[in-house]
Amino acid sequence: MDILLLGSGGREDALAWRLRQSPSCGQLMAAPGNPGIARWAECVKIDPADPAAVVSLAKEHAIDLVVVGPEAPLVAGVADALRAQGIAVFGPSAAAAQLEGSKGFTKDLCRANGIPTADYSRVDTMQDALAAIDDFGTPVVIKADGLAAGKGVTVAMTRAEAETAIAAAGDGPMVVEEFLTGEEASLFALVDGDTAMFLASAQDHKRVGEGDTGPNTGGMGAYAPAPILTEELAARAMDEIVRPTAQAMVEQGTPFNGVLYAGLMLIDEGPKLIEYNVRFGDPECEAIMPLIEGDFAELLMSVAAGKLSEPPRLADKHSMTVVVAAHGYPGAPTSGGAIREIEAAEQVEGVTVFHAGTARGEHGLIACGGRVLAVTAVADSFANARARAYRAVDQIDFADGFHRRDIGWRELKRTIA
Numbered sequence: 001m002d003i004l005l006l007g008s009g010g011r012e013d014a015l016a017w018r019l020r021q022s023p024s025c026g027q028l029m030a031a032p033g034n035p036g037i038a039r040w041a042e043c044v045k046i047d048p049a050d051p052a053a054v055v056s057l058a059k060e061h062a063i064d065l066v067v068v069g070p071e072a073p074l075v076a077g078v079a080d081a082l083r084a085q086g087i088a089v090f091g092p093s094a095a096a097a098q099l100e101g102s103k104g105f106t107k108d109l110c111r112a113n114g115i116p117t118a119d120y121s122r123v124d125t126m127q128d129a130l131a132a133i134d135d136f137g138t139p140v141v142i143k144a145d146g147l148a149a150g151k152g153v154t155v156a157m158t159r160a161e162a163e164t165a166i167a168a169a170g171d172g173p174m175v176v177e178e179f180l181t182g183e184e185a186s187l188f189a190l191v192d193g194d195t196a197m198f199l200a201s202a203q204d205h206k207r208v209g210e211g212d213t214g215p216n217t218g219g220m221g222a223y224a225p226a227p228i229l230t231e232e233l234a235a236r237a238m239d240e241i242v243r244p245t246a247q248a249m250v251e252q253g254t255p256f257n258g259v260l261y262a263g264l265m266l267i268d269e270g271p272k273l274i275e276y277n278v279r280f281g282d283p284e285c286e287a288i289m290p291l292i293e294g295d296f297a298e299l300l301m302s303v304a305a306g307k308l309s310e311p312p313r314l315a316d317k318h319s320m321t322v323v324v325a326a327h328g329y330p331g332a333p334t335s336g337g338a339i340r341e342i343e344a345a346e347q348v349e350g351v352t353v354f355h356a357g358t359a360r361g362e363h364g365l366i367a368c369g370g371r372v373l374a375v376t377a378v379a380d381s382f383a384n385a386r387a388r389a390y391r392a393v394d395q396i397d398f399a400d401g402f403h404r405r406d407i408g409w410r411e412l413k414r415t416i417a
């Protein structure tokens with residue numbers, strides 16, 4: 001089958017790499033792609049969030065399946081436009097993408113269906129938000145409604161912090177919620193409408209600095225699987241959170257199709273939902289792709305066609321991704337720095353270097369973006385995957401870059417303890 005992949009980051013490089021290895025994958029195109037993706041796919045410079053442009057490209061090349069990487073095209077209705085033309089697409093409709101786009105929508109869906117999540121109150125004004133804080137006490141969590149790329153959330157430890165966050169947000173839709181204490185893990189499930197199956201678990205590192213300090217980023221590294229999400233906890237999360245969500249979406253006439261990424265808090269009572277994303281995580285996707293066995297293109301097509309029947313198979317291995325970012329990230333990153341020795345890094349056994357923000361300069365590869373590379377290693381154990389990932393990172397010559405040295409620290413602590 002001929003496939004069109006939408007997106008241009010490290011996540012999409014990993015998806016393209018995995019799709020290219022699938023026996024059923026014929027022609028592979030990417031829009032707009034990047035120099036890493038160009039190793040596996042033909043890149044076409046169109047706007048992936050422009051429904052008309054995507055439909056016309058897919059038709060021109062008789063594409064059988066469109067795989068959507070990032071959330072922007074989903075929210076813009078690209079999946080709807082493709083389905084309206086009878087083109088199979090892996091990714092939800094704009095209506096179903098509200099599971100990520102609107103915190104209030106998801107919280108209400110949880111409440112109506114008995115899905116475990118933090119207690120909450122939806123408010124529209126600063127005054128009501130302050131009143132809600134009186135009810136919840138502190139710590140408390142304040143979330144702006146709408147897509148905020150992880151930046152619309154404040155975990156306020158004190159009343160003063162909560163008041164500052166509310167003042168900064170101003171009047172407008174907000175969710176004020178109960179603070180949950182526990183360890184976080186991410187669960188990735190494939191959902192074809194009414195059938196949902198567990199795909200993988202992972203844990204990422206959102207803060208820019210070592211020891212989980214400094215501002216939030218898209219993610220500075222990840223590993224998979226996340227052993228704290230045991231088979232038993234994953235099964236509970238599927239039964240108590242993901243399946244009832246898929247069912248509720250079908251019942252309200254907005255079935256979900258694609259990958260549902262559940263951010264979970266593991267507390268004593270069991271897993272609770274923190275948030276949904278309607279796409280693969282980045283860099284979680286880079287860590288997960290090397291673990292997936294079988295024909296990945298066929299698996300995604302079975303989801304797109306509403307015929308998911310075989311549970312995805314995962315290798316009994318461990319994988320780690322270390323992100324190399326450009327100085328300045330997550331603020332304004334330095335652009336244009338030369339990147340060398342990726343080939344040397346890939347000489348390390350089990351390593352693939354995915355491109356997140358690179359471009360072809362006059363004299364070779366250069367940085368163009370905050371997160372630049374996603375160095376990924378697979379091995380038979382967590383410790384070996386970690387060692388390989390850092391050995392590979394140390395080969396890379398990128399003077400304008402930095403990375404965290406402590407990716408996987410929680411797991412490392414557990415395996416040593």
Ligand code: AMP
Pocket residue numbers: 118141143150153155177178179180181184263274275
């Ligand atoms: P979100 O964008 O909803 O994933 O929130 C970003 C981060 O805020 C999460 O990854 C958690 O670390 C934290 N967070 C969100 N909601 C809660 C909660 N109810 N209790 C504790 N921490 C939370």
Ligand code: GLY
Pocket residue numbers: 204218219277280281282283284
């Ligand atoms: N790594 C977190 C995300 O993709 O949202």
